[in-house]
Amino acid sequence: MTQYIWAFIIGGLICVIGQIMMDGFKLTPAHTMATLVVLGAITDGLGLYEPLIKFAGAGATIPITSFGNSLVHGAMQELKESGWVGLMTGVFKLTSAGITAAIFFSFFAALFVKPKG
Amino acid sequence: MANKQLKKMTPVQQEYQALAKKHEPPRPLLLNCIKAFFVGGLICIVGQAIQDIYTKSLKIPINNAATATVATMILLSVILTSIGIYDKLGQWAGAGSAVPVTGFANSMASAAIEHRSEGFVLGVGGQMFKLAGSVIVFGTVAAIIVAALHLLFNPNLSGG
Numbered sequence: 001m002t003q004y005i006w007a008f009i010i011g012g013l014i015c016v017i018g019q020i021m022m023d024g025f026k027l028t029p030a031h032t033m034a035t036l037v038v039l040g041a042i043t044d045g046l047g048l049y050e051p052l053i054k055f056a057g058a059g060a061t062i063p064i065t066s067f068g069n070s071l072v073h074g075a076m077q078e079l080k081e082s083g084w085v086g087l088m089t090g091v092f093k094l095t096s097a098g099i100t101a102a103i104f105f106s107f108f109a110a111l112f113v114k115p116k117g
Numbered sequence: 118m119a120n121k122q123l124k125k126m127t128p129v130q131q132e133y134q135a136l137a138k139k140h141e142p143p144r145p146l147l148l149n150c151i152k153a154f155f156v157g158g159l160i161c162i163v164g165q166a167i168q169d170i171y172t173k174s175l176k177i178p179i180n181n182a183a184t185a186t187v188a189t190m191i192l193l194s195v196i197l198t199s200i201g202i203y204d205k206l207g208q209w210a211g212a213g214s215a216v217p218v219t220g221f222a223n224s225m226a227s228a229a230i231e232h233r234s235e236g237f238v239l240g241v242g243g244q245m246f247k248l249a250g251s252v253i254v255f256g257t258v259a260a261i262i263v264a265a266l267h268l269l270f271n272p273n274l275s276g277g
Contacts, residue, residue: 015157
């Protein structure tokens, strides 16, 4: 149960950071998302994102920052196994499922849904 | 950047910009943050519940369960986008619905639906990553730099 409370709080706080970037610093949503992904990658580089996932569960894996984290993680994993080439082959290893799902489902949404207006 | 633009304007335009700025409604930062906190937090709770179903009831190992959870959230988001609910939520919740991975899927699905009239190759295929593309580009560049830095500072990491 405490896992749910922390997921709510950490997930909510990451969204508040995004909201402050959009309203306070007047960034566009695209700039905000790109910044958050880069922040997630840097946080993982410093070794801070994994502990956050252990602590907050989905509160850390659902926000877009975890996309940056997974990109770094995939690259590092392959780097360990196959050296420098791993940087290129590993980047999308962990995020492949998410990107594939988003492309596939979005394509079918466009097939069946009529645009409004 | 903004200053550069300002210098190019005629005095009348500058006056207008100042006037427009004065009458721009202030954004209710605190209220927006509270909305973002609650909606973002709730989306994460839904994700946690789905992940718990996968790990506890279906006994999927945690790494695969996290991946499956993200895919499930993306499917839910695309369905909610298709019936028009997610965009309404986005107007109310701001970053609360944009920052979770569901917002990433929403930006792809709504771009795909919106540009369908331009055809499937140029419209759906070409425009799907209109917004999500920047996330992937900057994420990839940052991830490769971070991983390369790791290797430079920890040379024994590779192969070990």
